[in-house]
Amino acid sequence: MAEKIINSMKTEFSAKSVNEAFARTAVASFAAQFDPSIAVIADIKTVISEAVTNAIVHGYAGREDREACPVYIQCKITESGKLTVRIKDKGRGIEDVETAMQPLYTTDSEGERSGMGFTIMQSFTDGIKVSSKLGKGTAVTLEKRLTGR
């Protein structure tokens, strides 16, 4: 049964690394209205940073025209205090999502990526869904309970 949504927020920005801090702070401020614990806010900041960094680094890899590469964020909060955030890019997409989500798996060779982004997103949230299409882009949907129960 779908729960009632009591608030929502959308933002769109260019795939520039300087926007990583903006993105995680914006989502954390939106979530703050439900009065989550400091630990929950810290987890939210981390997972948003992971997903947005992936869109910027991997989704739009090799792109020079970064101001023309959009990253979309959509947030919703339900009545019972569940936050859902979708982070979407229109980049290159992921060929095999299951493989990409394995711990330590990375396609980056020189940027000092650790391959732990998806593992962190999985363990710091209450749910993750990844849908991707080669040449079309990637959407990561994260769920996090804002209340104690």
Next chain:
Amino acid sequence: MEIKYEKYGEETVAFVIGEIDHHNAKAARERLDGIIDRECPVRFALDLSGVSFCDSSGLGLVMGRMKKCNSTGCSMVILNPSNAAFKILEIAGMDKIIKIERGKQNG
């Protein structure tokens, strides 16, 4: 993000203060590598007590410096990681492959 360092004989302690994300990891990497190259310490300690935010870019930063230290025969330790830094190190099992020291105040 800011990086400072101090020398205690054969040991060099570098302090990372602020947020470690992909945006500022590259500058942090260059600065830390510059310090290691210049000082050639026997022991390199990375103090993470001032880290207010850390994502997996911080893991890459720590692993990369560990590799660099290993290749030059210098031993590396982590000092006083903040909650933000430790949670990320722990999830990757880094707390088992790099020495983490707490409570010791240098200087």
